[in-house]
Amino acid sequence: MSPIIVIIVALLAAAVVGAIVFFILQNKLDFLSEQTDRKLEVFQNKYEARIQQSSQALQESYREQLNQKIAEVKDQAESSAAAPVQSLQENYQAQLTQSTNELKQQLDASLLESVQSSEARYQEQLTQATHELKEELESNFRNELQSLEAKYQADLELAHQKIAELEQAHKSPIPDEVNNLDETEKTSAETGNELVELLEEAETNQDEPQQVVEDEILADSSQPEQPMLTETPSITDQPSQIDQDLEDEILPDSSQPEQPMVTETPSITDQPSQIDQDLEDEILPEPSQPEQPMLTETPSITDQPSQIDQDLDETITALGNYAQASDIPQLSNYINHPESLIRGSIASALGKIAAAQGLRAEIQQAIPLIGKLIQDPQASVRQSAVEALSNIKSEKVIPLLERALRDPDSDVVKSASAGISQFKSYRRTQPPKPAKKTVKPLSLNECSNPKA
Incomplete structure (x- = not known):
């Protein structure tokens, strides 16, 4: 084999080995990179958790310090503001008292001045009228x-x-x-x-x-x-x-001697006047008609007055104690009330008004109203009416009291008898009115020639 081929083969083998090594290193690098990423992620998570814990702790500490500072500043502000407020309140109270006293003095002075001016005017008018x-x-x-x-x-x-x-x-x-x-x-x-x-x-x-x-x-x-x-x-x-x-x-x-005017006080045994006769004819039945027996009403045990009737009874009692003649028409509206308690209170109230106001023209109407109640079927109402008539010092009530003497209830008869006796005693103890004597003024001739 040629050396070139050997070199090429060696290069190829080196390339293959290098590729394998590179692949292994690459895999190891990737593995290390993954581990590093994992560790970095875990570290980052731990770091973030620590940062979050530290941040929360710092926030809580800051809030506590802030609240403490706010409380201290608030206490300082309240303590610093309490003194001016108290001083302002004391000054206001003092100024209010001073203003009240000044206004009172001014009012007293103005009232005194007005009274003095009114008195001076009155004196002047009186002097002028006298002159x-x-x-x-x-x-x-x-x-x-x-x-x-x-x-x-x-x-x-x-x-x-x-x-x-x-x-x-x-x-x-x-x-x-x-x-x-x-x-x-x-x-x-x-x-x-x-x-x-x-x-x-x-x-x-x-x-x-x-x-x-x-x-x-x-x-x-x-x-x-x-x-x-x-x-x-x-x-x-x-x-x-x-x-x-x-x-x-x-x-x-x-x-001719002038006779003095002497007013004769009629006694109880005198004949009734025309007004008394008309009043008796108005209240009492006609003589020609037979007298009907009074029917007595038997109250039931369970028949108790309602709260409205009790309130009305208190109002009627108050009007009777107030004793004003202007309340007679209002009281007369309840004279036929179905509740006997109300009718008895009406009789007592009318009697108090008539006894307190005297026998004026507007009071005369109360006597016939009370006279109607002496014929009430309830004995307690008749007794209240008789007691009311006994308190009125007038001869007009004598026929009504005499009528009550024939009442079937013994208590009513006793009250009527006591009223008549009281009236007789009142007439006996009443001082006689002095005789009115009118003296004719003397003329000049009478002054020069007085007669016995």
Whole structure:
């Protein structure tokens, strides 16, 4: 064999061996590369896990530190803000108290000023009204005095003329009558002076302070009414016959004594008036009709008033205690209520209103309403009506109480008897009203010629 072939064969063998070695190395390199990738992946995973754990730990630590810092800053802010807030609150409270006191003082001052101005205005108006009334009274008195003096002068001149005529007729002087006329003129002048002094004294009394006048008015209003008497100055001079004749001609009725007005208080045994008779005819049945026996209602044990009826009963009781006449029409709407508790409360309330308000015109309507309830089928309602009538101080309730004396229930009869006895006792203990005496004011002639 030639060396070339050997070289070629050797080269080929070397190439084959090199290829095999390369293949083996390549496979080993791939295996090592795969292991390296696996190790790198495992290391990367571990590194990422460690990084994540470290990141979470850092985040938690940061959050804790952040929360701690926030809490510290918040506490510092609250502690720093608490003092200004407290001081502001104290300042606000102090300013509010000061403003309230100032407003109160201003209000008190304005009220005092308004009261003083109102009092001054009232004093001025009262003084002005007093002066106007005084001037009016003076003017009326002077006009009346002038008219009476003129009339007296005319009558005096007429008397002089008659005396002159009589003197000429009989041709004899009458010095005594003339002297009497002169004395009468002097007496009239003295009487006029006394009246002027009385007028000046009345003017002086009118100029007294307002408080004294108000106290006297209040004192007079608290005392029972006394007959008003006027005191006239007495004149000791005896009137002449001519003045007596003139007075008889001018005032023919003055010689008759004036009778005082005396009000007679009717007793219980007196005959009932027309109003009482009409009231009794309205409530009580006609005499010609036979009296029907009252039917008594037997209450059931299970028949208890409802809550609505109890509330209504409380309202009616409150209206009765309030005692206003304007509530009578509203109460009259429930007089026929099916519940006996309500009807009894209506009777008591109407009785309280009538007893408290007196017997005015608007109160009169309560008596017939209570009178209807004394015919109620329930005995408790009739007893409440009788007790209500017993509290009313009026003769109009006597026929109704007498009717209740015939009630079949003994308690109703006892209440009616007690009411009538109470009414009789009230009439016996009631002080008699003073007689009203009217004193006629004296004219100028009566002042100069007083009569017994």
